[in-house]
Amino acid sequence: MEELKALLLQARQQVSELSATVSEQKQKLVAKEQQILELLKALRGKQRERIDPDQLLLFEIGELEKLIEEQVVRDRVKPSTSDRVKTGH
Numbered sequence: 001m002e003e004l005k006a007l008l009l010q011a012r013q014q015v016s017e018l019s020a021t022v023s024e025q026k027q028k029l030v031a032k033e034q035q036i037l038e039l040l041k042a043l044r045g046k047q048r049e050r051i052d053p054d055q056l057l058l059f060e061i062g063e064l065e066k067l068i069e070e071q072v073v074r075d076r077v078k079p080s081t082s083d084r085v086k087t088g089h
Contacts, residue, residue, distance in 0.1 A: 032061065039064045042071070 043064075 035061065036064075039068055042068050
């Protein structure tokens, strides 16, 4: 009987640990989904070419972040039309 109680206690501890792990993974997944949505918004708002969202699954998150950063840098370097000097030609 004591052996069964010990096994039951061990099983409850494992269930508790696994539940905590599942909860933690769900939180990470929600955070990653939010990050992906933000990246998609940034990509759609800044590029002339539209990207198929299904194709983004081919990239790792780090690659997408790098692409976004490169686009932001390009946008900062590229002068806007109002900053250009107009000539009287």
